[in-house]
Amino acid sequence: MRNNSGYFSNQNNLLLLNPCVYIVGAGPGDPELLTIKAQKILMAADVILFADSLVPQQILQFCRQDAEIIPTANKTLEEILPLMIERVRSHQSVVRLHSGDPSLYSAIQEQMQLLAEAEIPFEVVPGISAFQVAAAKLKVELTVPGLVQTIILTRISGRTEVPTKEELSSLAAHQASLCLYLSARHIEAAQAKLLEHYPPDTPVAICYRLGWPDEKILVVSLDKLADYTHQENLTRTTLYVITPALKQGIGRSRLYHPEHTHLFRPQE
Template structure:
């Protein structure tokens, strides 16, 4: 299926790629989760800058053979930005390939600001985030009627401080589906803050390197979250999904009105 999609992208002559920076979300790891638009751009782009520590190298298989490839895991923004600006000014199309979705923990804010300041056109192409891939792998909906209707995406303070009003204990008070990024190194602290409001038996999905060949996903009680993390030696690329929606009996809650026969709506007569 991937080969067929790729061939269709390459043959679509109506898709014109202008000189610009294309900030693309590569998803959490599985190359098949790239959007069709991302594929169209990758098959035509002249220059690819990709975060090789977080984006699988297999994604480069989609690029054209003569594309210039720059690995950025060991680079700073001061190394990367001049390359993007210079290449676009030379009339080239540039892809800045990030893991997950560019709107979440991707350090794109400063890149977009500096590109705009340099009057270099850019476009952002969204990608699948780890929390979405986790829900798909777990085969759950994180918003179950009568149980939980809110998803919180957050992290615990580390090198990057979390604003005081977004402190984890305060967010945990909502008892929503909470997706905790970038927190494996501080898991004991995170667990303690979550236990201030969530019951100890709340299911937690510990998701390591989603979409990669060495992916690991396990569901444990909240009280075992830190112990399991240390047991598996997880220190990075780990997402925690804390949610009552993961409970085995969550189907006992109220069903959605959307397809209920007793519910009338615009496209279905009473």
């Protein structure tokens, strides 16, 4: 039986995957934060390519014993792509595992383009991004009524340049909840740009390897951000969440407020 998820199940409810590439978001590290769809696909796939620097080994516990596992941290796209194409052409199902959600900083755009050019079918399965896990661990809502209603997901320029119109200092001017990816190596520059607009006592959560066994979360004031990053020797897999919502005295959402009526709770 074919369902709308791009895979088949037979009469015994076993999954039969199409010979195609499944670009799957693995979430931040904790295997329990995989989606059910991602887990089902992992359990059935013939081949799994995974970025071993970003996706923990525990995620592979769901794979078939006889699945071919290919680590890719030391491979270029030029090496990875032919591996995927060759296996799909020999009627195998291939999972390309990415950390978090594939729509963010995963370099999938060029993969999808080259797969399409090679006429290899592919699907994208979303995952939980690091910023969502950070908010859950911090027990904070990033959109608090009357305080902040916008979330900015961004990074500072590194080897990949951020377009000038998206400069961190101009985004900081909004004083929104700002989730800063890929920036630990340039944290002094990031702190200086953020301080152009956020008050120095704005709380910042430094989130290191969320969902991994050595996870670490520190909440510090913005003016101490670089100091703590260096003190803890953080250079990789760190997400910064800068938000006024981490301050005490948050407001109440209108959505569940008794005075607020909506479609499913009309006024009596």
